[in-house]
Amino acid sequence: MSSVLILFAHPALEKSRTNRLLLEACQSVDRVTLNDLYQEYPDFDIDVDREQRLLLEHDYILLHHPMYWYSSPAMVKQWEDLVLEHGWAYGREGKALVGKKMLNVMTTGGPRKAYEEVGYNRFTIRQFLAPFDQTAYLCNMIYLPPFVVHGTHRLSEPEMHRYASQYKSLLTMLTTDQIDLEDAKTRRYLNELLID
Template identity: 45%
Template sequence: MNRVSILVFHPLMHKSRVNQKLALAVDGMEGVSTRFMYDIYPDFYIDVKKEQEVLLESDTIVWQHPFYWYSSPSLLKEWIDLVLEHGFAYGRKGRALEGKQIMSTISTGGRREAYLSDEDGKFSVRQLLAPFEQTTTLCRMNYLSPFVTHGTHLLDENGIGEAASGYAKVIGALRDGLYSTEELRKHEYINDLIL
């Protein structure tokens, strides 16, 4: 059984519709820890040691956040800048995260069609996630296909519920190691593999 650590980055949790439901669906699952990072670090003063310990104790790490301006809320950037230290996460001696799985869970108002990369001036979600992917690659981690919820503005309660149970299924599968790492990296979205 993989130990799964979900780090939720949402600055306005009480007004969130999708991320809140997604987090609730996986919060309390056996072998899964869900941490609401904006609550833990309201002043952005990140406890680097503590965060590194969490990473060491996890096999699978999930960054869950809304896709603000095609990227993450600022606390995740701060977290990445501080926690993925040289000598710990990367560098000649930085092998602490080697082989661990990492996945982005993204929610976005835009539909999947809006991210079609063929149209001029548009990029796909995967292209836009490149900095995250490359960061984790440098840390010798395995960046899995992301879990993406599109068109959140138009989702009704049922739609959100569906997304949430899908998310729980994905997290369960990751925890139970139902798929090989190769399989988990093969698709554009992890949704395409499991749901």
């Protein structure tokens, strides 16, 4: 059995129907810890020792956030800058996170077709996530494809509930070690493992 740490970062959660449903879905999955960074650190004064302890206690690290200007909200960058210290997370002596798995869980306002090399945004989601991929690599973690909910502004209530159900299924698969990591790494999105 594996454990999952969700580092949730949404500065305006009250405006996000989809992310609220995704969070509700993860509440009932055993071995999942939800760490709401904006709630925990409204002044951006991150408790590095606490965050490092949480990382050590979990096998999977999920960065759950909306896509903001082709990346994550500022809190995620602040968290990375402070928590992933040289000599702890990376560098010659930095081996604390070796073998842990990391992925992004994201929502976007734009549709999936907008995130193609020939689409409106000119780059794929995976290309936009390259800094996270490299961060995981530098910290000797295994980076997995993202779980993405596209077009959140146009989703119907049943569609949002379907994504929430898929997210819960993904978390259950992670905690019960039902994910073939080598197969997962070949996917564009982890959503592909959860097709109804």
